[in-house]
Amino acid sequence: MAIKFILSDYVDRAIAQAIYDKLEDGTFTGRIPVCKGVIAFASTLRECENELRSTLEDWILLGLKLGHSLPVIDNIDLNKEPSLEPMDTV
Template sequence: MAIRFILSDYVEVAIAQAIYDKLEDGTFTGRIPICKGVIAFASTLRECQDELRSTLEDWILLGLKLGHSLPVIDNIDLNKEPSLELMDTV
């Protein structure tokens, strides 16, 4: 049975939708259109990618804590109430 980490999957799918632009001053900006307000700026593309991932992770955690409705991305819905699953005994 494959182990699935829903938060990690959500971050990866969201990051795959990121749009990056090089600004006139040579710096970079990145955003994830489906995640309103998730935007980052940095001197290099790599730094911008790292900053965007960090911003997204903070945005998700804050949204969950405050009970905000997060967008469903690639059929991953973080808005569902958690449910308990029975574990097989060892």
């Protein structure tokens, strides 16, 4: 039985769609087009990726808390209501 980490997979697959650009001043910007408003800036590409991941995580948590519809990424849909297993299956 394979263990699935839905939120981690969602973040990884969203980050895989990121677009990075080097700015005129030598710094970097990163964005995830499907996740509107998720953008980051940093002095190195690695820092930019880390900042983008952190921004994405905050964006997801806020979106879930506020009931916003999040984009489906690679068939991972965070908008579905969780299903609960009966206690006797634990």
